Amino acid sequence: MDDVSHHSSRMSAVQQFDVIVLGAGISGLVAASIFSAEGKRVVVVDEYDHVGGNHIDWTSDEGYTFDVGSLIFQDDSPLLRHFPELLEHYVPIKPSWGRLNPQGKITVYPISIRDDILGAGPIGVIRIFASVLRARLFCRRMENARDFARYWIGAYLLHRSGLATYMRRFYGIDAEEIDLDLARKRMLWIAEYASLINLLRRSLRHKRKTGPKNRQMARPKKGFGVLYGSSVSRLENCGVVFKLSAHSRQLHKAGSGYELVLDDGTLSANRIISTVPINVAERICGNGQASALKTITLITLYFSFAGERGFSQPIIYNFSHDGSWKRLTVYSDFYGRAAEREYFAVEVIAGAVTSSEQAEVDFRKHACANGLFRGDLKLEGSHVLANAYPIYSKGAAQSAAEAIARLKGFGIESIGRQGGFNYQPTARVSTIDVENAIAAP
Numbered sequence: 001m002d003d004v005s006h007h008s009s010r011m012s013a014v015q016q017f018d019v020i021v022l023g024a025g026i027s028g029l030v031a032a033s034i035f036s037a038e039g040k041r042v043v044v045v046d047e048y049d050h051v052g053g054n055h056i057d058w059t060s061d062e063g064y065t066f067d068v069g070s071l072i073f074q075d076d077s078p079l080l081r082h083f084p085e086l087l088e089h090y091v092p093i094k095p096s097w098g099r100l101n102p103q104g105k106i107t108v109y110p111i112s113i114r115d116d117i118l119g120a121g122p123i124g125v126i127r128i129f130a131s132v133l134r135a136r137l138f139c140r141r142m143e144n145a146r147d148f149a150r151y152w153i154g155a156y157l158l159h160r161s162g163l164a165t166y167m168r169r170f171y172g173i174d175a176e177e178i179d180l181d182l183a184r185k186r187m188l189w190i191a192e193y194a195s196l197i198n199l200l201r202r203s204l205r206h207k208r209k210t211g212p213k214n215r216q217m218a219r220p221k222k223g224f225g226v227l228y229g230s231s232v233s234r235l236e237n238c239g240v241v242f243k244l245s246a247h248s249r250q251l252h253k254a255g256s257g258y259e260l261v262l263d264d265g266t267l268s269a270n271r272i273i274s275t276v277p278i279n280v281a282e283r284i285c286g287n288g289q290a291s292a293l294k295t296i297t298l299i300t301l302y303f304s305f306a307g308e309r310g311f312s313q314p315i316i317y318n319f320s321h322d323g324s325w326k327r328l329t330v331y332s333d334f335y336g337r338a339a340e341r342e343y344f345a346v347e348v349i350a351g352a353v354t355s356s357e358q359a360e361v362d363f364r365k366h367a368c369a370n371g372l373f374r375g376d377l378k379l380e381g382s383h384v385l386a387n388a389y390p391i392y393s394k395g396a397a398q399s400a401a402e403a404i405a406r407l408k409g410f411g412i413e414s415i416g417r418q419g420g421f422n423y424q425p426t427a428r429v430s431t432i433d434v435e436n437a438i439a440a441p
């Protein structure tokens with residue numbers, strides 16, 4: 001082949017777009033919706049074979065559908081401004097949350113005045129108040145999440161309520177190692193609960209019965225495919241191209257824009273939005289950097305059950321000092337039983353346990369010791385998810401900001417839960433963050 005024909009065949013193999021979006025999770029979908037509404041030609045590329053990113057489900061042969069943890073959405077979420085068709089697929093629910101405390105009792109989440117404070121007995125109550133007073137007077141200097149929580153509820157209640165243990169379980173590191181900024185951003189509820197004025201306000205509000213502002217919704221019984229399928233069809237009708245199961249080999253500058261080389265073709269665009277993990281974007285653009293940002297690996301165990309349950313709420317958090325599991329969600333409370341059995345998922349942060357097998361043994365032992373499930377408990381399956389949450393050790397936010405700035409220097413706008421190394425608790429927050437990031441100059 002001569003030079004000219006080689007050049008022209010390469011040109012024809014390159015598909016031209018205005019924007020390439022890496023990742024088809026909530027952040028990628030919202031980004032595609034924004035650019036498509038502006039009339040831009042958009043391509044969304046994902047290594048996963050499905051849209052929805054880490055909204056991942058699995059259905060057993062018996063017909064139980066589980067997910068790795070994302071389940072609850074709201075009918076006033078800004079996500080619905082982009083994808084109104086989602087609403088008809090959600091299942092309205094009335095969730096309630098409980099918490100297994102270190103005393104082995106299922107009680108109120110996140111803290112119970114009756115069980116955690118009054119339940120400590122007269123001497124315990126004195127100790128709680130003495131430790132709060134001590135913290136307010138002598139522990140005003142804060143360097144980490146433990147200092148923050150101790151300042152507000154005192155060291156004694158922090159331990160007695162199991163909050164310190166839960167923080168370690170949730171964030172994957174001891175509370176002493178968790179960045180103070182994250183604590184200030186994400187744990188404000190501790191300060192709110194600890195304020196007497198707020199306590200009074202809350203109890204008055206309860207009495208006035210203002211009613212909920214929004215409705216809680218669960219994913220469809222059959223999983224996320226049904227949910228996001230209609231959004232993908234609509235975006236495709238507007239000209240958005242989806243390339244799933246696509247391995248991105250390399251991103252390089254070409255003229256005034258960029259070319260993304262996939263296994264089966266090349267895409268070009270002037271703007272690159274990345275919502276994939278930072279180290280994945282670093283690999284693709286080959287900038288020689290591989291940021292050592294730590295993330296949590298989440299093991300999710302899928303169980304079915306017949307027998308007697310030791311609690312009534314569909315969602316239970318583990319605040320006890322033992323057991324590696326973090327949260328369990330009983331789907332059959334929302335969708336009804338299947339084959340006359342209840343079914344639920346258990347989220348476990350990898351660390352003390354490193355495999356699904358170990359996680360199962362640990363959970364069974366702990367659930368049995370606390371009377372959570374008496375009867376026939378059957379493991380139906382499991383899922384291991386890397387990059388589930390960022391680990392906010394001290395200095396991690398700074399390292400992430402530097403990596404994002406390097407990517408920006410190359411031309412990649414790295415946003416979203418993975419791309420922004422940002423603990424986004426809900427799809428609502430992810431939507432707002434993407435809207436703001438794209439609107440920013």
Ligand SMILES: Cc1cc2nc3c(=O)[nH]c(=O)nc-3n(C[C@H](O)[C@H](O)[C@H](O)COP(=O)(O)OP(=O)(O)OC[C@H]3O[C@@H](n4cnc5c(N)ncnc54)[C@H](O)[C@@H]3O)c2cc1C
Pocket residue numbers: 022023024025026027028046047048052053054055068069070071072073275276277280298385386387388389415416417418419424425426427428429430
């Ligand atoms: C366990 C869990 C429970 C949650 N529960 C809820 C809930 O009930 N309600 C709610 O509103 N929100 C919930 N969230 C938060 C919500 O799911 C996120 O805000 C949202 O999914 C973030 O979307 P994203 O596109 O930014 O990132 P993600 O969906 O995390 O990922 C984007 C893309 O990154 C790439 N990627 C991700 N992981 C990897 C990997 N390991 N290797 C290579 N590529 C990868 C994929 O291409 C993926 O499409 C939950 C999140 C988790 C992890």
